[in-house]
Amino acid sequence: MLIVTKKFIFSVGEVWFDENPKELRNVDVVHYRQLIHPIKGGQSDEFYTRVIDLTKSHDELWGSISSNDKYKIRRAEQKDEVIYEYWEQTDSDILNEFCEFYDLFASQKGLTKINRIQLKNRVDAGVIDISRVKLKDGESLVWHVYYRTKNRVRLLHSASLKKNNDTSYQSILGRANRYHHWQDIVRFKNLGISTYDFGGWYRGSTDQEKLGINQFKEKFGGEVVKNFNCVYGITLKGKLYLRLLKIYMSLSQLSLLRRPHFVAHAETQQKVEMPVSDELNFSRQDAHRE
Helix, strand or coil: CCEEEEECCEEEEEEECCCCCCCCCCCCEEEEEEECCCCCCCEEEEEEEEEEECCCCHHHHHHCCCHHHHHHHHHHHHCCCCEEEEECCCCHHHHHHHHHHHHHHHHHHCCCCCCHHHHHHHHHCCCEEEEEEECCCCCEEEEEEEEECCCEEEEEEEEECCCCCCHHHHHHHHHHHHHHHHHHHHHHHHCCCCEEECCCCCCCCCCHHHHHHHHHHHCCCCEEEEEEEEEEECCHHHHHHHHHHHHHHHHHHHHHHCCCHHHHHHHHHHHHHCCCCCCCCCCHHHHHCC
16 A cells, blocks of 8 residues: 655655555655565664564463453453444544544643644545544543554554543553453454554663553563664655755754753654654553552
8 A cells, every 4th residue: 555645845655564556656755664674775764563463363362461461451341341442444523533632642741743634644545443442421541543454453543641630540541451452452353464563662771651661562462573664765856855854864863962961862762763653651650550
């Protein structure tokens, strides 16, 4: 699947997971997301993620989860009575509802708002799958947005709103997110999809929040794999795009060097570890919460 977006004077294509579009007409440059091997002649960066093999049996997948987390998943369904919903085809109402929720989450976390144009382009291409877990009264707890192909789903966005003064709500939220992932995993397996991709893996050792996110992902089993994000210029304008991209990255690094060390380090880690999407929104405390 080739998704094309206009950026200034450039026609920018997007291709995921070693898919091979039949033609690349009217495209200046292509962003290849999560390839097995880098592309010669392009600009490539390593990208690590955690994946689950959905060809395993239901019992094997369930068996990969700890007894404590199984309890939390069952409790979310039976006692918290949360409701799981999903949309394999997304309409504008659901898309807008998610975007509004995500922007509130981004404000709470100090992140940038959702790129609605990019997300809408992916929706129009038919590759977006959205799911949500909510309370009985209709209040949304967690949203997940996936890039879905025939054989692989990749988590693009996960959003939830915290109420720091409400420990009961935070506990429900932690259980709801575990339940949400499990329901997604089972649904995608039943659709015949072979790989569930968590959308990133932090390889550092200093960021405690990201280490907590890693720990949360580990609870569902799977393995860490290395992919490559590549940018390849096709036309002369595409070559110019690559050159401008390198200049931009160099200036960004120079700007970081002029900032206090702790600020520069944090921003560099975000660019290196999460070049495509946001991560799950759970701290180390959330990973352990009952």
